[in-house]
Amino acid sequence: MTPVIATTREELAAVRAGAKGTLALVPTMGALHEGHRSLIRRARQDADVVAVSVFVNPLQFGPGEDLDRYPRTFAADVEACAAEGVDIVFAPAVEVMYPGGRPQVSLKSGPMGERVEGRTRPGHFDGMLTVVLKLFNLVGPDLAVFGEKDAQQLAMIRRMVADLNVPVRVVGAPTVREPDGLALSSRNRYLSAAERTTALALSRALRAGADAVAGGPAAVRRAAAAVLDEAASAEPPLHLDYLVLVDPATFTEVGGDHAGAAVLAVAGRVGATHLIDNVPLAFPG
Numbered sequence: 001m002t003p004v005i006a007t008t009r010e011e012l013a014a015v016r017a018g019a020k021g022t023l024a025l026v027p028t029m030g031a032l033h034e035g036h037r038s039l040i041r042r043a044r045q046d047a048d049v050v051a052v053s054v055f056v057n058p059l060q061f062g063p064g065e066d067l068d069r070y071p072r073t074f075a076a077d078v079e080a081c082a083a084e085g086v087d088i089v090f091a092p093a094v095e096v097m098y099p100g101g102r103p104q105v106s107l108k109s110g111p112m113g114e115r116v117e118g119r120t121r122p123g124h125f126d127g128m129l130t131v132v133l134k135l136f137n138l139v140g141p142d143l144a145v146f147g148e149k150d151a152q153q154l155a156m157i158r159r160m161v162a163d164l165n166v167p168v169r170v171v172g173a174p175t176v177r178e179p180d181g182l183a184l185s186s187r188n189r190y191l192s193a194a195e196r197t198t199a200l201a202l203s204r205a206l207r208a209g210a211d212a213v214a215g216g217p218a219a220v221r222r223a224a225a226a227v228l229d230e231a232a233s234a235e236p237p238l239h240l241d242y243l244v245l246v247d248p249a250t251f252t253e254v255g256g257d258h259a260g261a262a263v264l265a266v267a268g269r270v271g272a273t274h275l276i277d278n279v280p281l282a283f284p285g
């Protein structure tokens, strides 16, 4: 069944008013792949009505980033939503979300938004949280589903919901990978065959780190770094942005004697493409 497509706030309000039961929102920037589709299926488990937003949010892109060339594949996105039984697609134009340009009032992601990915992309999490809160206010979901692939984003949204008492239940869903380990990402389509081969070092490093958990945090960092060092001299090379082993809730580095949950997160550039990946780990106490 084809979903109802709303492109204005008025159209959205009208379909929202007619939607009965629990509503789940899956926010996306489009160019939907199997990772997004897994979020839609997760949403369906807990909801009578599933809404997907498709909006490439200018506020979360810095100068020199890929806002202009970010893939826009709306017809295929609607087909994917139809195949997954999505009820509502909200696909606003930039002017609908930001009438008159950049908002005068927006969210500040705070110290956590300046760490790790926030250091590589200054202001990114301010723009991301601002649009997510706007989407929550416009759609009024009971729950919203986000991918663990963007682990810091998910942690920041959980923090926003807690700190600002936003009445939305946030659900995380596991990372979907290609058979060779590469995490699915809309940006993978930028990669040439040779760049894709280099990019595999990201997931390989995470696996090496995960295999070293019994040796503790230092062993995990060492094992992952060894894989990334090698990729730095591949052709084309991986330009590492960061490799961190962090607390999943705060994204601060864990100590050498850490016990319990942690996230090993990595980001790097291959050619002009910025890629991120992570794996959740548990250190025995």
Ligand SMILES: Nc1ncnc2c1ncn2[C@@H]1O[C@H](COP(=O)(O)OP(=O)(O)OP(=O)(O)O)[C@@H](O)[C@H]1O
Pocket (backbone or CB within 6 Å): 027, 028, 029, 030, 035, 036, 038, 039, 145, 146, 147, 148, 149, 150, 173, 174, 175, 176, 177, 183, 184, 185, 186, 187, 188
């Ligand atoms: N491989 C994946 N597995 C599970 N969820 C994913 C995956 N890739 C993206 N998501 C989730 O889909 C939602 C929308 O993300 P987005 O549209 O930015 O896709 P993306 O593939 O991450 O694109 P990019 O990283 O290139 O911007 C986010 O909650 C994100 O975490």
Ligand SMILES: CC(C)(CO)[C@@H](O)C(=O)[O-]
Pocket (backbone or CB within 6 Å): 027, 028, 029, 055, 057, 060, 128, 131, 132, 150, 153
């Ligand atoms: C959550 C999101 C849709 C906000 O623009 C985006 O950051 C994304 O696609 O992960």
Ligand code: BAL
Pocket (backbone or CB within 6 Å): 060, 150, 153
């Ligand atoms: N996938 C997170 C959105 C972004 O990269 O801007």
